[in-house]
Each structure stands twice: as structure tokens, then as C-alpha cells.
Amino acid sequence: MAVVIVTGGTFGIGQAVTVLLAQRGHQVIALGLAAPQVSSTAEGIESVREALSREGLHADVLEADVSNAADVQRAVTYALDRFGCIDGLVNNAAIGPLGTVLDTPEELWDRIIDVNLKGAYLCSRAVIPQMVAQGGGAIVNVGSGAGWGKPNMAAYASSKGGMVALTMAMAYDHFHDHVRVNMVIPGGGGIVTGMSVGRFGGDVDKFTSRASPGTAAGRVATAMDIAKPVAFLLSDDAAVISGTVLDVGCFANQGGPVPARP
Numbered sequence: 600m601a602v603v604i605v606t607g608g609t610f611g612i613g614q615a616v617t618v619l620l621a622q623r624g625h626q627v628i629a630l631g632l633a634a635p636q637v638s639s640t641a642e643g644i645e646s647v648r649e650a651l652s653r654e655g656l657h658a659d660v661l662e663a664d665v666s667n668a669a670d671v672q673r674a675v676t677y678a679l680d681r682f683g684c685i686d687g688l689v690n691n692a693a694i695g696p697l698g699t700v701l702d703t704p705e706e707l708w709d710r711i712i713d714v715n716l717k718g719a720y721l722c723s724r725a726v727i728p729q730m731v732a733q734g735g736g737a738i739v740n741v742g743s744g745a746g747w748g749k750p751n752m753a754a755y756a757s758s759k760g761g762m763v764a765l766t767m768a769m770a771y772d773h774f775h776d777h778v779r780v781n782m783v784i785p786g787g788g789g790i791v792t793g794m795s796v797g798r799f800g801g802d803v804d805k806f807t808s809r810a811s812p813g814t815a816a817g818r819v820a821t822a823m824d825i826a827k828p829v830a831f832l833l834s835d836d837a838a839v840i841s842g843t844v845l846d847v848g849c850f851a852n853q854g855g856p857v858p859a860r861p
């Protein structure tokens with residue numbers, strides 16, 4: 600049994616991670632925000648409680664803004680006071696408004712970088728000393744194919760490209776501390792999150808019915824398809840794996856075809 604903090608753990612991929620880890624007997628602290636976030640349809644922090652309740656499961660759900668150092672420290676202190684250790688961290692919290700550098704306001708650029716990249720830095724900085732003191736731990740960062748550059752995603756792509764570099768830097772820096780740091784890249788076209796659906800004006804049907812190559816399984820990916828590799832990378836089965844990017848859905852890390860000129 601492990602104690603794991605999951606950021607953005609109340610909706611979409613993060614909710615799937617929270618539920619799966621709880622199913623497997625882990626103690627999960629899921630962090631989220633009740634207030635709606637820009638360009639997202641995420642339904643606050645109650646959605647994960649309902650999902651857990653349906654399966655007779657439990658996780659600790661806290662409201663916390665990962666871009667706020669005080670909120671992050673409060674969540675880490677809560678975990679340590681309640682469970683005495685922190686074995687894993689999943690840096691999943693993200694927002695993803697679309698835009699080029701020309702039409703992304705400075706304040707929106709700052710917010711995207713603060714949540715997506717600074718949030719991972721703050722959370723990792725807060726948990727790594729505890730992991731080192733207890734002899735090791737595991738961090739899984741949730742990236743994006745946009746981290747290699749995609750059109751109309753200047754700020755989001757920059758944040759996720761930074762996440763790749765941050766993952767590798769931390770894996771190097773904490774190799775001898777037995778703190779493993781890896782990344783998963785969601786792909787497969789059908790993963791319903793507040794952010795993905797938000798880019799389609801909140802229309803779930805429009806998002807799920809669009810053309811998609813799906814996966815090698817012959818279907819589109821789901822949030823649970825991403826949660827399972829995350830759980831693997833947190834587990835002792837991945838004890839020797841660090842500094843790895845695991846592409847879930849095939850070729851997501853290589854971007855995709857250039858769209859037709861509008």
C-alpha cells in the first residue's frame with residue numbers, strides 16, 4: 600500500500616488515476632479546485648467523490664491550487680500528518696486554452712505556465728525531501744504530444760515541453776536518492792477531460808464523434824487507459840525505471856499531421 604498525491608485528481612485522467620489507485624488499495628490524496636477553470640468543463644471536486652462512492656472506495660479529496668506554494672505545502676502537510684509518508688506523486692493538473700503567441704494575453708500565458716509547469720515544480724519540491732528521507736519514491740508527470748509543438752497551442756505546448764525537460768532533470772538529480780521520475784503521454788484520441796472537451800465548446804458528443812485513428816487496440820483510448828500505466832510507473836514493478844517517457848496511445852509524442860490551411 601502506498602500513499603500517493605494526485606494533482607488534478609478530481610476529473611478526467613486524474614480522476615481515473617485516483618479511482619484506480621484506490622481500487623488497488625492505496626491511500627490517495629486527490630487535489631483539485633471547486634471553481635471552474637479557464638477553457639475547462641471539469642466539474643469541481645465532487646465528481647471524484649461520486650465516482651469513488653459508486654464503487655465503495657475512499658480517497659482524501661482536498662481543494663488546492665498547485666500554482667500556489669502555500670496550498671501545495673498544506674496538502675503535503677496533510678498527507679504527512681494523516682499517513683506519515685508520501686510514496687508517490689502524480690503531476691497531472693493542467694489547463695490548456697488554445698492560442699498562438701499573438702492572441703494569448705500575457706496573464707493567460709502566465710496562468711498556463713504557472714499551473715502546468717510551476718505546479719509540477721512546486722509539488723515535486725514539496726515531496727522530494729520526504730521521499731529522500733524515507734529511502735525513495737516515485738513521481739509520474741502527465742505530459743502531452745503538444746510538448747513537441749502543435750499549432751494554436753503556444754502556451755500549452757511550451758508548458759508541456761518544459762514538463763519533458765523537468766522530468767528528465769529531476770530523474771537525473773534524484774537518481775541516487777532512489778526517487779524515480781517518469782512521464783506518460785496520453786494519446787489515442789478519445790480521452791474525455793475537462794480540458795479536451797473544453798476545446799470543443801463543452802460539447803462532449805462533438806469531441807467524441809470527431810475523426811480519430813484511435814489506438815492499436817482498435818478503439819479510442821480512455822482515461823483509465825492512461826491511469827493504468829501511471830499506476831505501473833508508481834509501483835515496485837517499475838522499480839528500475841526512471842527518466843522514461845511512456846507514450847500511451849501510440850505516436851502522441853511525435854505530434855501529428857499538419858492540419859489543412861484554414
